Amino acid sequence: MNTAPYEIVAQPFELWVAPVGTTFPDIDADPDSPWTKVGTSGALNYTEKKGVTVSHKQTVDLWKSLGSTGPRKAFRTEEEFKVSLELADISLEQYQLALNYNTVATVAATGTVAQHKTIGLSRGLAALQRAILVRGANASAYGASWNAQFEIPIAVQTASPTLSFLKGQPAGLELEWTALEDAAASDETERFGRLVVQTGDTPT
Numbered sequence: 001m002n003t004a005p006y007e008i009v010a011q012p013f014e015l016w017v018a019p020v021g022t023t024f025p026d027i028d029a030d031p032d033s034p035w036t037k038v039g040t041s042g043a044l045n046y047t048e049k050k051g052v053t054v055s056h057k058q059t060v061d062l063w064k065s066l067g068s069t070g071p072r073k074a075f076r077t078e079e080e081f082k083v084s085l086e087l088a089d090i091s092l093e094q095y096q097l098a099l100n101y102n103t104v105a106t107v108a109a110t111g112t113v114a115q116h117k118t119i120g121l122s123r124g125l126a127a128l129q130r131a132i133l134v135r136g137a138n139a140s141a142y143g144a145s146w147n148a149q150f151e152i153p154i155a156v157q158t159a160s161p162t163l164s165f166l167k168g169q170p171a172g173l174e175l176e177w178t179a180l181e182d183a184a185a186s187d188e189t190e191r192f193g194r195l196v197v198q199t200g201d202t203p204t
Contacts, residue, residue: 001138001144001145002138002139002140002143002144002145002146003144004144006140006141006142006143006144007141007142009136009139009140009141009148011136011137011138011139012043012046012051012052012136013043013051013052013134013135013136013139014037014038014039014042014043014046014052014134014135014136014137015037015038015039015052015083015085015132015133015134015135016031016035016036016037016038016132016133016134016135017035017036017038017097017130017131017132017133018034018035018036018130018131018133019034019130019131020129020130020131020153020154021131021153022034022035022131024131024133024149024151025133025149027146027147027148027149027196027197027198028146028147028198028201028202031133031135035133038085038087038094038097038175039087039089039094040089040091040093040094041089045087045088045089045094046085046086046087046088047085047086047087047088047170047172049086049172050084050085050086051085052083052084052085052134053082053083053084053085054081054082054083054134054150055080055081055082055084056079056080056081057078057079057080057081057082058076058078058079058080059076059077059078059079060074060075060076060077061074061075061077062074063075080178080179081152081178081179081192081193082158082176082177082178082179083132083134083150083152083155083176083177083179084159084174084175084176084177085174085175086172086173086174086175087172087173087174087175088170088171088172088173089173090163090171090173092104092117092118092119094173095119095173096119097157097173097175098157098159098161098173098174098175099119099120099121099123100123100124100126100127100128100157101128101130102119102120102122102123103119103120104117104118104119105117105118105119127156127157127158128156128157129154129155129156129180130154130155130156130157130177131151131152131153131154131155132150132152132155132177132179132193133149133150133151133152134149134150134152135147135148135149136148136149140197140198140199141197142197142198142199143198143199143200146197146198146199146200146201147197147198148195148196148197148198149195149196150193150194150195150196151193151194151195151196152177152179152192152193153182153185153193154179154180154181154182155177155178155179155180156177156178156180157175157176157177158176158177158178159174159175159176160174161173161174161175162174179192179193
């Protein structure tokens with residue numbers, strides 16, 4: 001539970017993925033199928049190296065005139081919205097997030113061969129798209145038990161993870177989703193999605 005002052009938020013967030021076009025859950029409702037939690041145990045599988053990080057990158061070009069020393073106008077020429085984390089979970093069902101959602105196949109035991117699972121390591125030309133939900137329970141800046149969530153309608157996995165297998169240290173799978181513009185957004189300010197923050201209780 002968040003405590004006053006509520007605007008200072010120090011809560012872990014969790015990620016969920018779903019096919020593009022999936023309806024986002026209400027701010028006070030648990031995500032359900034087809035939303036799939038990132039990490040077998042959610043935030044319990046996220047490292048503290050960076051937590052869940054959202055970034056608003058932009059490029060702004062400043063124009064200066066011949067007759068003055070300071071900038072007189074600014075032009076935003078690029079912007080990006082990214083979500084990233086490091087996942088301490090290399091079960092194949094999670095590893096597939098970094099591998100273009102390749103199929104995890106289960107091979108039954110036969111003869112002297114043990115049952116096992118496989119996944120292909122190539123990602124190919126097409127970067128598959130997913131909807132991304134970043135949910136912070138009790139992370140509202142307006143109250144103790146209210147939620148906050150980022151809703152990203154279209155995103156692609158853009159990380160280039162390197163796994164290190166070391167003694168006494170979990171292997172970390174770096175993941176990063178970059179939002180793509182949603183041309184169907186009803187408001188041009190929501191082309192990368194929107195941030196929703198709960199400000200009251202559900203009516204009873």
